[in-house]
Amino acid sequence: xxGENGGEVGKKGRRKFAVLLCAEESEYVKKVxxxxxxxxxxxxxxxxxxxxxxxxxxxxxPCMEDVGTYDGFVITGSCNDAHGDDQWINDLVSFLxxxxxxxxxxxxxxxxxxxxxxxLGGKTGRAKKGWDIGVTCIHPSHSxxxxxxxxxxxxxxxxxxxxxxxxxxxxxxxxxxxxSEKTGVEMFRCGDHIMGIQGxxxxxxxxxxxxxxxxxQRNLIQTCHAEAAKASLDAQEPDQEAWKRLCKGFLKGxxxx
Numbered sequence: 001x002x003g004e005n006g007g008e009v010g011k012k013g014r015r016k017f018a019v020l021l022c023a024e025e026s027e028y029v030k031k032v033x034x035x036x037x038x039x040x041x042x043x044x045x046x047x048x049x050x051x052x053x054x055x056x057x058x059x060x061x062p063c064m065e066d067v068g069t070y071d072g073f074v075i076t077g078s079c080n081d082a083h084g085d086d087q088w089i090n091d092l093v094s095f096l097x098x099x100x101x102x103x104x105x106x107x108x109x110x111x112x113x114x115x116x117x118x119x120l121g122g123k124t125g126r127a128k129k130g131w132d133i134g135v136t137c138i139h140p141s142h143s144x145x146x147x148x149x150x151x152x153x154x155x156x157x158x159x160x161x162x163x164x165x166x167x168x169x170x171x172x173x174x175x176x177x178x179x180s181e182k183t184g185v186e187m188f189r190c191g192d193h194i195m196g197i198q199g200x201x202x203x204x205x206x207x208x209x210x211x212x213x214x215x216x217q218r219n220l221i222q223t224c225h226a227e228a229a230k231a232s233l234d235a236q237e238p239d240q241e242a243w244k245r246l247c248k249g250f251l252k253g254x255x256x257x
Contacts, residue, residue, distance in 0.1 A: 014048060015050070017044070019040050019076060020074065023077055067099065072252070104193060109201065110198060110199070113167065114167055117174070117188065126165055127164050133162050135235065137180065137236065139155065139178060140157060141177060144178060148249070153245070157178070160208050166183050176188055183198055204240070
């Protein structure tokens with residue numbers, strides 16, 4: 001199915017990536033940031049690359065004949081449950097299994113992290129400790145810090161979180177890369193081609209505050225969740241530069257696993 005080109009038309013030798021958009025975007029994010037696709041390209045994109053977007057939540061996915069033209073894929077967050085049974089979610093699970101079998105680079109964020117785990121044989125569900133909204137400090141394992149030594153990843157790594165689901169059980173052969181006080185699997189990897197991140201490296205404080213207000217108005221979260229999120233923003237800053245190094249390092253093969 002068709003995707004949209006977000007950069008220059010691909011040329012021979014140009015690196016090419018695809019964002020699988022799993023969220024229906026708010027008018028605010030579209031107006032201020034150009035949509036989540038552009039937010040992700042702002043985090044991960046570099047000059048001389050081609051980035052395409054496929055609206056997975058509308059059942060748009062790359063044709064298998066086109067998969068080989070991509071150097072990597074990014075799966076975004078979503079308001080949907082990764083353990084859900086919507087047709088587009090089942091389609092995405094099948095597609096991710098195919099990407100895994102081809103050993104394509106795949107980076108999953110929040111819902112993307114959870115759906116990757118499910119596709120590869122893990123289990124997801126409601127977070128046992130409830131909503132995690134705001135800036136959370138995650139703790140990479142000693143082996144992860146050693147593995148990512150060239151990227152200078154700190155042992156305490158603040159990131160913006162916005163989730164009430166989590167990975168319950170890792171897929172076979174997967175490895176936990178980081179945890180937090182609330183969440184046992186903040187990051188995981190399978191081999192050198194699959195990585196999931198529960199938090200939102202692509203978010204800034206403005207996007208988080210917009211989402212908090214939006215969900216509060218729709219009674220999807222309680223006032224206490226909103227107050228805790230806003231307090232966490234005052235307490236610490238997400239380390240966006242470290243996350244950028246980590247995500248780009250993985251997606252573009254700068255890490256020797």
